[in-house]
Amino acid sequence: MARPWIEFLYAQQLPWTEGLYGGARDDVQSKTLSIDDSAGDSSVLIKYPAGWQRADAEALTAEEEFYILDGDLEINGQTYTRDCYGCFPAGYMRNQARSKTGCVALTFFDSEPNVSDDLSNTFEEQDLVPFINTLNMKWDASTADPSLEWMGNRRKVLKWDHEYDQKGTFLFATSPHIYPENWACPTLTHPCVEESFILAGELTGPFGKMEKGAYFWRPEEKPHGPFGTREGGFALIRFKYGKHINVWGDKDVPYSFDFPYKPELPPALSAYGDAPYEGTELF
Ligand SMILES: [Fe+2]
Numbered sequence: 083m084a085r086p087w088i089e090f091l092y093a094q095q096l097p098w099t100e101g102l103y104g105g106a107r108d109d110v111q112s113k114t115l116s117i118d119d120s121a122g123d124s125s126v127l128i129k130y131p132a133g134w135q136r137a138d139a140e141a142l143t144a145e146e147e148f149y150i151l152d153g154d155l156e157i158n159g160q161t162y163t164r165d166c167y168g169c170f171p172a173g174y175m176r177n178q179a180r181s182k183t184g185c186v187a188l189t190f191f192d193s194e195p196n197v198s199d200d201l202s203n204t205f206e207e208q209d210l211v212p213f214i215n216t217l218n219m220k221w222d223a224s225t226a227d228p229s230l231e232w233m234g235n236r237r238k239v240l241k242w243d244h245e246y247d248q249k250g251t252f253l254f255a256t257s258p259h260i261y262p263e264n265w266a267c268p269t270l271t272h273p274c275v276e277e278s279f280i281l282a283g284e285l286t287g288p289f290g291k292m293e294k295g296a297y298f299w300r301p302e303e304k305p306h307g308p309f310g311t312r313e314g315g316f317a318l319i320r321f322k323y324g325k326h327i328n329v330w331g332d333k334d335v336p337y338s339f340d341f342p343y344k345p346e347l348p349p350a351l352s353a354y355g356d357a358p359y360e361g362t363e364l365f
Contacts, residue, residue: 086299144195234256277321
């Protein structure tokens with residue numbers, strides 16, 4: 083089993099549920115954006131209530147990546163606020179954790195997060211990213227694929243994928259007024275999963291206009307695009323489970339800023355695909 087194709091849903095449409103699957107944090111609320119029911123890896127929003135704390139040392143059986151959307155989270159004396167990022171490998175010890183004002187964190191687990199019995203603080207050093215305040219990073223505007231130069235993409239790499247030797251988790255930004263030349267270009271396909279959460283602005287493609295809170299999980303080998311944006315877009319993206327190679331389609335596909343919302347969703351989520359989210363609250 084792998085995660086189903088979700089492209090795309092609005093996180094705002096999903097209800098908060100009590101606790102977190104796996105049972106490691108029964109005192110938070112969570113929204114599952116996508117999950118592999120058999121392997122246990124997932125992408126979730128976690129809401130920590132104001133005053134939340136974990137006074138005892140704790141390690142998880144899963145790797146936990148997190149990007150703060152709102153509020154504060156203090157772990158091992160380091161305070162993470164909006165736009166801060168960390169990645170703790172399985173086995174990494176949290177000696178203490180708390181949130182003063184509450185927190186919403188976009189969180190990724192590489193397997194079901196359970197409390198570990200092993201408190202020896204043994205973990206894969208190369209996968210540890212203790213703390214990044216992404217506001218302090220400079221955008222990388224170099225062109226990875228000349229065929230995508232028209233998008234003017236910029237990125238901030240947060241985590242390197244050592245298995246596939248490529249950027250694994252990164253922030254992505256595109257200026258306003260981006261569309262393919264002559265309003266058409268071929269689709270792209272990769273032999274890896276591509277996942278994205280829109281943080282601000284919008285990105286528009288054949289499934290509609292993705293605005294703040296829009297989320298997709300696109301499995302390997304799914305042709306996609308063209309994409310563009312009238313307003314400019316800012317997203318967190320991950321490449322997973324394969325090499326990120328651009329394979330271009332062989333014919334031009336027309337592009338429009340006006341593609342209607344027409345998502346690809348698994349049956350369990352189809353109720354969330356009737357209409358885009360039109361409110362203003364993310365949490
Ligand atoms: Fe892609």
